[in-house]
Amino acid sequence: MAKIYGNAHRIHVWLGEEDKGSSHAMNFITKLVKDLTAFDSLIRQKDDEAARNWDALAALMKRDWFTRKWVIQEITLAKRAELLCGDKRVTWRDFADAVSLFNEVETGTRSLSRIMKSREDFGNVSDFFGHVPAFSATRLVEATNELFTPSKDGQKKPLRSLEYLVSTLSSFNATEPRDTIYGLLAIAKDTSPRTAKPLDDKELADLPPDIRHRLKLWGRSTIRTEFYNVDYKQSTVQVFKEFIMFAISKADRTRALDVICRPWAPRVKGREDKTEAYVGARAKEETDPDLPSWIPQVTNRPFDLDGKKQRMERKNADALCGMPGQNKNYTAAGSRTVTKRLKFEDGETHHSNSIKDGEPYYSMFVEGFELDVVADLQWPSLNGVIPREWRLLGKWKDYESAPPDEFWRTLVGDRGQFSRNTMNFYPRTCLHAMQQCVPDDNIDTNLIINDNVCSITCEFLRRVQAVVWNRCLMRSKETKQLGLVPKYSKNNDLICILYGCSVPVILRRYEKTDGQIENEREQREERNRAKIQDAAIKIQRAFRGRKKRNRSLRPPFSIKYFSIDSAPAEMTRGLTPAGTASSGTLTSTTPGQTIPEGNQRSDERYYYEFVGEAYVHGMMNGEAIDYFASAGLKSQLFELR
Numbered sequence: 001m002a003k004i005y006g007n008a009h010r011i012h013v014w015l016g017e018e019d020k021g022s023s024h025a026m027n028f029i030t031k032l033v034k035d036l037t038a039f040d041s042l043i044r045q046k047d048d049e050a051a052r053n054w055d056a057l058a059a060l061m062k063r064d065w066f067t068r069k070w071v072i073q074e075i076t077l078a079k080r081a082e083l084l085c086g087d088k089r090v091t092w093r094d095f096a097d098a099v100s101l102f103n104e105v106e107t108g109t110r111s112l113s114r115i116m117k118s119r120e121d122f123g124n125v126s127d128f129f130g131h132v133p134a135f136s137a138t139r140l141v142e143a144t145n146e147l148f149t150p151s152k153d154g155q156k157k158p159l160r161s162l163e164y165l166v167s168t169l170s171s172f173n174a175t176e177p178r179d180t181i182y183g184l185l186a187i188a189k190d191t192s193p194r195t196a197k198p199l200d201d202k203e204l205a206d207l208p209p210d211i212r213h214r215l216k217l218w219g220r221s222t223i224r225t226e227f228y229n230v231d232y233k234q235s236t237v238q239v240f241k242e243f244i245m246f247a248i249s250k251a252d253r254t255r256a257l258d259v260i261c262r263p264w265a266p267r268v269k270g271r272e273d274k275t276e277a278y279v280g281a282r283a284k285e286e287t288d289p290d291l292p293s294w295i296p297q298v299t300n301r302p303f304d305l306d307g308k309k310q311r312m313e314r315k316n317a318d319a320l321c322g323m324p325g326q327n328k329n330y331t332a333a334g335s336r337t338v339t340k341r342l343k344f345e346d347g348e349t350h351h352s353n354s355i356k357d358g359e360p361y362y363s364m365f366v367e368g369f370e371l372d373v374v375a376d377l378q379w380p381s382l383n384g385v386i387p388r389e390w391r392l393l394g395k396w397k398d399y400e401s402a403p404p405d406e407f408w409r410t411l412v413g414d415r416g417q418f419s420r421n422t423m424n425f426y427p428r429t430c431l432h433a434m435q436q437c438v439p440d441d442n443i444d445t446n447l448i449i450n451d452n453v454c455s456i457t458c459e460f461l462r463r464v465q466a467v468v469w470n471r472c473l474m475r476s477k478e479t480k481q482l483g484l485v486p487k488y489s490k491n492n493d494l495i496c497i498l499y500g501c502s503v504p505v506i507l508r509r510y511e512k513t514d515g516q517i518e519n520e521r522e523q524r525e526e527r528n529r530a531k532i533q534d535a536a537i538k539i540q541r542a543f544r545g546r547k548k549r550n551r552s553l554r555p556p557f558s559i560k561y562f563s564i565d566s567a568p569a570e571m572t573r574g575l576t577p578a579g580t581a582s583s584g585t586l587t588s589t590t591p592g593q594t595i596p597e598g599n600q601r602s603d604e605r606y607y608y609e610f611v612g613e614a615y616v617h618g619m620m621n622g623e624a625i626d627y628f629a630s631a632g633l634k635s636q637l638f639e640l641r
Helices: 002-007 022-034 036-044 048-061 070-077 092-109 111-117 136-146 162-168 209-222 236-250 256-260 388-393 405-411 426-435 445-451 455-468 514-547 623-630
Strands: 011-016 081-085 088-091 148-150 156-158 191-195 226-230 303-305 312-314 343-348 360-373 471-475 482-486 494-498 505-511 600-602 606-613 635-640
Touching: 002 070, 011 070, 022 036, 022 048, 022 081, 022 088, 022 092, 036 111, 048 092, 048 111, 048 136, 070 136, 081 092, 088 092, 092 111, 092 136, 162 236, 236 256, 236 360, 343 514, 360 623, 388 471, 405 426, 405 455, 405 482, 426 455, 445 455, 455 471, 482 606, 494 623
Parallel strands: 011 081, 191 226, 600 635, 606 635
Antiparallel strands: 081 088, 148 156, 303 312, 343 360, 360 494, 360 635, 471 482, 494 505, 505 606
């Protein structure tokens, strides 16, 4: 598909039939970009015509075509494109320029929303358009500018990783959940799609092992794009798991686990999969199980359309860890990276004394340590309203003086807009926002912003909304640090540092039954036997191929009498049961060091639910690692489910 759209002379996009506003919008686009000298006068007009123009453009941008996952590939790879709606047409370039101008003016000045607010026929709505940058049409326009750069041969060269694309383009929908990943492979810089069955490279197979090894090392260091298997017969959970494994392998090792903090996965529970596999065979009908907690669902994304699908509204706070490829917001785990104990395990739940018996489980084992425990949990900031109890927990008692440092810094995540350092005027604007409210009452950030009493205060409050929306304030039990946690957190949830994750996370511990532990051991041993048996068969086949060329060779062992107990040590290495410590020392999370076995622990009696990322004031930039050493804490292996 990528070659078809990339080589086409022109792409024609059908947006649908004409409605009462689409013709108006198509004409306005041409007028908007035709003469930029008249642009300032257009955005200052407050008459009926101006209001209809901007409303029609926004309505056109919300057409269904702009929300589809596959159109990203189609439009970004096109040499030329033209949009058709009814009997009207505009070039993609004109449309993109009009959207960019609209976004720039509305985001920077809110002047267009003020025009709409003055119109009674449009309901006098304060924030009429909502968050324009979150519109799928806006993201699509931005994608055409930022995802590719022209190469010397005239082709488009991808600039962004698959993890970046999946994380930032989550507002686009796909009928087939697997296309959340597969629909972006052709435009990622580090992937190239291929069918699940790899090629049989006989030339490489005949080369000596040391030469094959050198070629693989050369390829990894020289060739940036890797083949990514596309297999619609796999379950959705398996496809998502493979993406996470791929993203971790490619990412900065100090923030590789951030991928489990950003919302991107569509909800697939109870969905009957009747997809026709691209290889031509009918995929097996199945009902997908719940996604494990370490696959973050898109329902937690920051913005979405309101119930009437009229405005793009904030639904949740922004991801604290930021987006891949951008500067780090935080370094909670310091320089510690993902360890070699990272692994994944699938199985079936039995003897759990719950309704989950007979259901599959999907485990992700990650190393880290328990930093503290959630305590003094307050109500969440619903719709951007800061409860009065937050100020009490933050020890802000005198509302005539500046707020305590830890309180206002927690409200903004100790960062300014675009991950910059906080601004000097933030304490003053925090106090000013408080003074706009009734004393000892909640702070309604939306109300203050819509009243537009002060542009600087509004800027501060928008940053607050990006951090606190739907999060709860808490104070940790032992260290007494102020912090923000997901709205579904509970008192006594664990505040943990995971090696390779840039922010603290909240985990909830569950205890397994004795029967469940024993059953999982049996399943694990059975899988290990199958792996060793499969490896033995492959070795024997390779030996037979070589024996044809050298008949004096003797087999290393007989498959007929082979068992796990007689397997060579080289074959069983790495197959120790998950949840138990390996012998000796482990690869440290700090390069060049090792962690003594006595400083590690692992308990297969528990598994953990990943609740979400957290902000813990004073523990976001490596301080937790210092506390780990001074408090005598121990690393452990967490089994996330």
